[in-house]
Amino acid sequence: MSPIIRFDQVSVTAHEKTILSDISFALFPGQKAVFYGKSGSGKSSVLKTVLGLLPLTRGRVYFQENPLTPASVQSIRSCTAYIGQEPILGAETVRDALLLPFQFKAHREHRPTDRQLIEVLQRLQLPVDILSQKSGRISGGEKQRIALARGLLLGKKLYLLDEVTSALDAESKQAVFDVFSDPDLTVLSVAHDPEWLERCDMIFGLEAGRLTQEKAT
Amino acid sequence: MKTLDIELPQMALLYGLCLLPGFLLWLIGLRLSRDIGIGVLRMSLQLALVGFYLKILFDLNNPWLNGLWILMMLLVADVSILRRAGLKVRYFALATFSAIASSILFSTAFLVILVIQPTHFYDARYIVPLAGMILGNCLQGNVIALERFYSALRKNENEYTTFLMLGATRWEAVQPYFRDAVKAAINPTIAGMATMGLVSLPGMMTGQILGGSEPWLAVKYQIAIMICIFTSTTLASIINLKLSLNSAFNAFDVLKNELIEKT
Numbered sequence: 001m002s003p004i005i006r007f008d009q010v011s012v013t014a015h016e017k018t019i020l021s022d023i024s025f026a027l028f029p030g031q032k033a034v035f036y037g038k039s040g041s042g043k044s045s046v047l048k049t050v051l052g053l054l055p056l057t058r059g060r061v062y063f064q065e066n067p068l069t070p071a072s073v074q075s076i077r078s079c080t081a082y083i084g085q086e087p088i089l090g091a092e093t094v095r096d097a098l099l100l101p102f103q104f105k106a107h108r109e110h111r112p113t114d115r116q117l118i119e120v121l122q123r124l125q126l127p128v129d130i131l132s133q134k135s136g137r138i139s140g141g142e143k144q145r146i147a148l149a150r151g152l153l154l155g156k157k158l159y160l161l162d163e164v165t166s167a168l169d170a171e172s173k174q175a176v177f178d179v180f181s182d183p184d185l186t187v188l189s190v191a192h193d194p195e196w197l198e199r200c201d202m203i204f205g206l207e208a209g210r211l212t213q214e215k216a217t
Numbered sequence: 218m219k220t221l222d223i224e225l226p227q228m229a230l231l232y233g234l235c236l237l238p239g240f241l242l243w244l245i246g247l248r249l250s251r252d253i254g255i256g257v258l259r260m261s262l263q264l265a266l267v268g269f270y271l272k273i274l275f276d277l278n279n280p281w282l283n284g285l286w287i288l289m290m291l292l293v294a295d296v297s298i299l300r301r302a303g304l305k306v307r308y309f310a311l312a313t314f315s316a317i318a319s320s321i322l323f324s325t326a327f328l329v330i331l332v333i334q335p336t337h338f339y340d341a342r343y344i345v346p347l348a349g350m351i352l353g354n355c356l357q358g359n360v361i362a363l364e365r366f367y368s369a370l371r372k373n374e375n376e377y378t379t380f381l382m383l384g385a386t387r388w389e390a391v392q393p394y395f396r397d398a399v400k401a402a403i404n405p406t407i408a409g410m411a412t413m414g415l416v417s418l419p420g421m422m423t424g425q426i427l428g429g430s431e432p433w434l435a436v437k438y439q440i441a442i443m444i445c446i447f448t449s450t451t452l453a454s455i456i457n458l459k460l461s462l463n464s465a466f467n468a469f470d471v472l473k474n475e476l477i478e479k480t
Binding site: 104 | 375
């Protein structure tokens with residue numbers, strides 16, 4: 001089995017500051033990996049680098065063993081769900097936010113039914129009436145779960161998660177853990193939450209852009 | 218009917234009129250005499266130069282010379298648009314030039330060749346002032362379009378990135394900002410058309426009436442020029458924004474912030 005994501009001696013520099021230095025790792029389908037470290041250690045940059053948002057100064061990023069290039073970046077992005085600490089929903093109501101990706105040509109054919117919307121909300125412990133609420137009015141934790149719901153509706157298999165459980169209560173957190181217990185889903189995450197770290201099978205420590213620890217559990 | 222000339226003593230009288238607002242401003246504590254002096258001097262010198270060039274242009278009425286004059290106006294407009302929109306001239310000059318040149322030439326040619334139909338389409342009396350007027354208005358619209366688009370994109374960079382992550386192409390992801398920018402660019406022209414004649418008499422119409430034209434003829438020219446201004450502003454801002462995308466993003470569709478000088 002080949003890795004879904006592989007970093008080969010990747011270095012990233014922005015504004016003359018080293019953000020990532022000589023990072024190598026491989027993530028196989030179904031694996032759950034987490035990067036942890038102090039703020040400013042470069043954790044979030046690892047996720048952005050996978051998505052082609054930061055230019056590499058050295059090394060290569062591979063997605064399903066194909067190098068990340070301008071030509072391949074859109075296919076990587078369309079297979080990946082990125083959920084940040086404060087996800088942007090990009091539409092006025094929650095329903096429109098969930099349906100937003102289906103306006104784009106890549107997903108136009110796969111618009112979900114109302115039933116599918118309700119199912120995914122229930123799976124994430126969200127009330128059905130949230131659909132008619134304004135995106136700006138819902139809490140940070142709800143936003144994170146709506147962004148996650150959007151990934152699930154798109155049938156994404158690879159999730160890049162940045163502190164995704166940081167704003168969740170115990171019950172919602174459990175719902176998120178349940179979603180990612182699915183062996184078909186691959187996760188590359190950034191987190192401090194010990195409960196999250198416990199559930200990951202690969203843990204990477206980062207300090208000043210360098211890998212300091214690599215542990216498979 | 219010939220327009221009455223303004224003789225030199227009367228011109229001097231006119232400059233003397235500036236002393237009245239100058240004095241009032243000084244009285245209320247605004248020390249603007251230097252700025253006013255420079256403003257009046259620059260206006261006089263620049264217009265005198267334009268008058269001098271136009272005189273030669275009209276006397277010679279050579280198609281190449283007229284074309285060269287329009288080309289020069291386009292080049293000056295190109296740099297002016299990009300500077301005022303806060304974009305690096307070197308990277309966006311070709312996109313902006315292509316956009317304004319194609320839309321100005323199209324609208325002016327349409328107006329002169331199909332509508333006004335002078336004996337020679339290159340007649341300086343028609344082509345030079347009409348192209349200049351259309352360009353002047355188009356310039357304003359393009360500054361607004363570019364400035365609005367890139368500042369919105371910069372402000373909403375995370376939202377734009379989210380759209381990309383949700384499967385949007387670059388073109389799909391910039392749509393909300395693109396539409397807002399085009400709307401902002403053409404709104405003043407649409408609003409101007411809607412209130413034209415009610416609030417004030419438009420400049421070109423006033424000029425023609427002073428020049429001895431019948432009011433009806435002046436009205437028809439004013440309508441013609443407004444429609445051409447609206448057409449070229451819309452065309453130029455859409456083409457300009459679309460072409461500028463090629464310079465503004467890297468190969469991974471990330472905005473090159475270093476090419477945008479201000480927000």
